[in-house]
Amino acid sequence: MTQVLKVTVDRHEFYLAPDASAEELSRTIADVIRAGGGLVRLPTRPDQQITVLISPGVPVVIEQFDGYDGPKSASGVDAPAAGFDYDDY
Numbered sequence: 102m103t104q105v106l107k108v109t110v111d112r113h114e115f116y117l118a119p120d121a122s123a124e125e126l127s128r129t130i131a132d133v134i135r136a137g138g139g140l141v142r143l144p145t146r147p148d149q150q151i152t153v154l155i156s157p158g159v160p161v162v163i164e165q166f167d168g169y170d171g172p173k174s175a176s177g178v179d180a181p182a183a184g185f186d187y188d189d190y
Contacts, residue, residue, distance in 0.1 A: 105168035108143055110153050110161050118144040123165050130161055 106117040108126065117126075121144050133139040138156030145151050155161060 103168040105166055107164045107166075108161065109164070110155065111159055113153075115143050115145060115151060115153070118147050118149075120144070120147065123163055127163055130155055130163075134161075 103119065106121050106123055106126075108115045108117060126141075126143075129141055133141055133155050134157050138154065140152050141155045142150045142152050
């Protein structure tokens with residue numbers, strides 16, 4: 102299984118690039134909060150980052166869990182499960 106790293110800042114969820122490090126991100130966020138707040142770059146893809154303002158009092162949750170290792174589409178995105186039809190819901 103592939104490990105997935107998800108960061109939730111307030112109620113905004115960010116899924117990070119596969120090469121992102123939970124330990125490094127935890128240290129960076131803790132340092133920024135100790136300094137009174139600041140901008141933290143979250144690598145959402147190998148070639149893309151999102152910058153988020155982190156400050157004391159803003160809830161930040163870092164989750165690491167097993168992800169999906171199934172087939173990928175041509176764009177590299179996880180392919181939907183076979184037989185799944187959105188119209189059924």
